[in-house]
Amino acid sequence: MNKQLKHPKIRSVKFNVVMNTILTTSTFLFPLITVPYVSRVLGPDNNGIVSWAFTFVGYFSLVALLGFNMYGTRECAKLRDDRARLSVVVQELLVILICSTTVVYIVFLVFVFVLPRTHAELPLMFIVGTSIWLSACGAEWFYRSIEQYEYITVRNILFKITSIVLLFIFVRQTNDYLAYAAVTVLGTTGSNILNILRLRSFVTFSRRYSMNIRRHFKPMFAFSVSSITSGMYGQIDMLLLGFFSSNYALGLYQLVFKIRNICTGVGGSVTSVMLPRLSYYEAQKGHEHTTRLMAKNFNFLLMLGLAIIAALIICADPLIMILGGSNYLSGNDALRIGAPLVLLGSIGSMQSQYMVASNQEKTYTYTNVAGLVIASILECLFIPLWGIKGAALGLVLTELSVYCIRTYILRDFMKQVRQYTDYGKIVFAWAVAFLCAGGAYYLIGRWNPFVQLILIALVFCVSDGGMLMLTKESFFTSMLKRKR
Known part of the structure; x- marks a missing residue:
């Protein structure tokens, strides 16, 4: 290759987690600014149709x-x-994508014109539909593979700041939901344009390459099916609610959905940086390194997930009052019912990362297909009966079922991980x-x-x-010693 390429600096897992945590924190903080504003300006009806449009389009992006x-x-x-083989x-x-x-x-265009639900909102669907191209061709997977989490974090935060400024300028009335959709597309996927422009710094594009695209089809098939089915059952509550319920x-449910996704993203800041390192360990350093790394993350996710579940159950009303206002309080029970998804989703994601890193993508695919089937059945049963509460309950039972299936499949590996964990003390604390x-909430509820x-x-x-210190939980005490 004639062109001098950049050699990315590979940081430690801790640095990557810190960067991803900053990114996730921004994902939490920015909605604290935008969601209360948009909820009050657009109201439940317009907010609901925009959120449903993004869910509908998200299936095509998957x-x-x-x-x-x-x-x-x-x-x-x-x-x-x-670098030569990487460029090829x-x-x-990219050609496949x-x-x-x-x-x-x-x-997507055929569905938009055929379905009455989408045909009634053509301008909205076309605006949100641009995210299909931006999501698919953004090459986010490449920057994660070379562990450029610092770049990913800075880029995303800058675009989010820009989208917030535009939000306050262009979204000022109830009917400004099209402007809100455009700003949201810019804030969530607009930064992917920079990804493509920056690719030439790390890889070389040439017509002289002898490409063998077909070699990717067979291994990619399992990932395609698993990713599509996983993404589908993860959002199927919102999608089917749009067909069974009113705007x-x-x-109401889109606010619950956003709060839940923000909280799940906190755990995702840990799990999403694991795949490159787990793949590297499995290929280079051996299974013992993988086991210890997984155990540390399971400990951390259990502590974090349980804490968030407690917050969602105890503080559902104040959270909804802050982020949406009194018009959305009817969604408090759905928020409480869906709280376990924060923990189940994060731990399930870690199990998925291990399956992929250890070349068990076929098994990973089967579990996701099972999840989609279970979710479809439960949501179609529960939503007509209990509305948004049924939507939340159906997804919780789905995630619990998929977690049990994955745990059974990985039972030997999970036993190895269990040697380095202290689940009993964490749950007791x-x-x-x-x-x-x-008890404190009961006293200060007003x-x-x-x-x-x-x-x-x-x-x-x-x-x-305090309880973790008193019980001398191993992971928590080891973290305290390191800080000292």
């Missing part, structure tokens, strides 16, 4: 991506030290802290919502941390 978030990350991570693979994968996205977008019910925080959240968080953290 198909267009063909599972590249995992497959592309794994394949490029294996070759990150061989990246070029092959351009072809798949073209086909998917044509199908008002969608408006959480139970004590939950009771203390619940106070200002912001004050309630702060005080409940303090009570829970002190109680939980």
